[in-house]
Amino acid sequence: MHSNSLKVFDNLPITLEPIKKDNIDIQPNTDFLQPTPPANIETASYTGQRCSLLPSQKIDALRQTFERHQNDRQLIILQDFPDPDALSCAWAYQLIAEQYDIQCDIVYAGTLSHQENIALVKLTGLPAQRWTLQNAKSKDLSVYNGYALIDNQGTTSQLMPLVQEAKIPLVILVDHHSLQGELKAEFSDLRPSIRATATIFTQYLQAGLLTLDSSISNHVKCATALMHGLRSDTNRLMQAQEEDFLAAGYLSRFYDSQLLNAVLQANRSKRVMDVIERSLKNRIVQNNFSIAGVGYLRYEDRDAIPQAADFLVTEENVHTAVVFGIVHDEDEELEVVIGSLRTTKLTLDPDEFIKEAFGQDSQGRFFGGGRTGAGGFEIPMGFLSGFNENSAYARMKWEVFDAQIKQKLLRLVSPRDNPIQTE
Numbered sequence: 102m103h104s105n106s107l108k109v110f111d112n113l114p115i116t117l118e119p120i121k122k123d124n125i126d127i128q129p130n131t132d133f134l135q136p137t138p139p140a141n142i143e144t145a146s147y148t149g150q151r152c153s154l155l156p157s158q159k160i161d162a163l164r165q166t167f168e169r170h171q172n173d174r175q176l177i178i179l180q181d182f183p184d185p186d187a188l189s190c191a192w193a194y195q196l197i198a199e200q201y202d203i204q205c206d207i208v209y210a211g212t213l214s215h216q217e218n219i220a221l222v223k224l225t226g227l228p229a230q231r232w233t234l235q236n237a238k239s240k241d242l243s244v245y246n247g248y249a250l251i252d253n254q255g256t257t258s259q260l261m262p263l264v265q266e267a268k269i270p271l272v273i274l275v276d277h278h279s280l281q282g283e284l285k286a287e288f289s290d291l292r293p294s295i296r297a298t299a300t301i302f303t304q305y306l307q308a309g310l311l312t313l314d315s316s317i318s319n320h321v322k323c324a325t326a327l328m329h330g331l332r333s334d335t336n337r338l339m340q341a342q343e344e345d346f347l348a349a350g351y352l353s354r355f356y357d358s359q360l361l362n363a364v365l366q367a368n369r370s371k372r373v374m375d376v377i378e379r380s381l382k383n384r385i386v387q388n389n390f391s392i393a394g395v396g397y398l399r400y401e402d403r404d405a406i407p408q409a410a411d412f413l414v415t416e417e418n419v420h421t422a423v424v425f426g427i428v429h430d431e432d433e434e435l436e437v438v439i440g441s442l443r444t445t446k447l448t449l450d451p452d453e454f455i456k457e458a459f460g461q462d463s464q465g466r467f468f469g470g471g472r473t474g475a476g477g478f479e480i481p482m483g484f485l486s487g488f489n490e491n492s493a494y495a496r497m498k499w500e501v502f503d504a505q506i507k508q509k510l511l512r513l514v515s516p517r518d519n520p521i522q523t524e
């Protein structure tokens with residue numbers, strides 16, 4: 102199974118824009134088992150064009166936004182660990198913007214840690230740049246007149262504080278994750294009912310924001326990247342809905358199936374296989390939830406966590422898998438607990454489940470969230486980071502975090518028999 106299919110929000114957590122919630126309900130809560138609300142009205146309203154489910158006013162507003170920013174230079178900020186959906190849409194945005202003489206730099210602060218993402222970028226020549234926090238600080242941000250957030254709302258990028266400090270205005274926000282906070286953009290298109298941001302961008306292309314041409318190599322490659330993004334955010338179209346299929350149908354006229362196949366053939370590294378093995382060995386299955394702690398991982402291997410969750414959720418009688426581990430970033434001397442959730446249970450909302458399970462930090466920021474079928478969390482270890490050369494300490498630390506995360510999850514999985522209850 103293609104593991105990166107649902108990995109987007111794995112990087113979620115260290116929310117920069119605090120999302121405040123007044124009452125923190127500490128009772129076991131089963132609200133997350135409620136069915137998802139109906140699709141928003143905007144996406145349901147048909148316009149003249151048969152194939153576009155997009156209101157024409159939205160397209161006009163987007164076009165006017167680009168017109169107002171002619172000759173600008175913009176940053177396109179992706180989540181720290183960008184996935185195919187984000188990467189492909191950023192590219193489509195860049196190609197659309199070029200027509201208005203807007204020059205865009207696509208940047209992310211983390212790494213491309215999934216083999217398919219590396220293959221996508223290499224094989225298509227996708228123009229994304231890695232800006233670590235260190236080298237971002239040395240950049241002259243005053244050359245940028247604006248920035249765009251694509252497939253994220255700024256809560257998953259370490260670059261946000263820098264951009265906000267530099268007072269660069271948020272021009273365009275396009276995303277399909279649940280609303281993360283109150284960000285004001287000149288133009289925003291937030292549609293949580295859509296399965297992939299690639300679907301939204303394909304609708305823009307279809308509506309004429311960029312006329313794809315099969316004789317232009319970059320157009321073919323971008324269409325291929327969008328097809329990959331759309332497939333990977335919809336679990337290979339298995340969770341796709343009408344709009345996604347229509348978008349895929351449109352892309353099928355331009356994409357290169359052999360190139361897509363080459364991207365999908367990327368193999369898992371041995372280290373990823375080892376993490377999957379650990380998750381299998383350590384998993385506990387309770388009430389159709391499979392939960393596994395995988396211990397310590399290197400920063401570059403963090404993507405093994407969602408891949409392991411993708412794998413565990415395929416076991417019979419399992420509808421939801423949660424895999425977590427302690428990821429250490431040697432450069433920054435930081436340790437973070439990172440976890441991924443995958444579910445095939447339609448009535449389980451990963452965003453609510455994660456928020457309910459782990460709550461918020463002292464500043465009111467949630468440790469994670471999600472979207473249809475997938476969620477993720479990150480819990481910084483702060484003061485407890487490091488000193489793992491002492492193996493007894495490292496083991497003890499892991500055991501404490503492992504037990505605590507399991508307690509928090511099991512409280513929701515089987516509210517009445519928490520194994521470590523003290524009362």
Ligand SMILES: [Mn+2]
Pocket residue numbers: 109186187252277296297298334
């Ligand atoms: Mn996405």
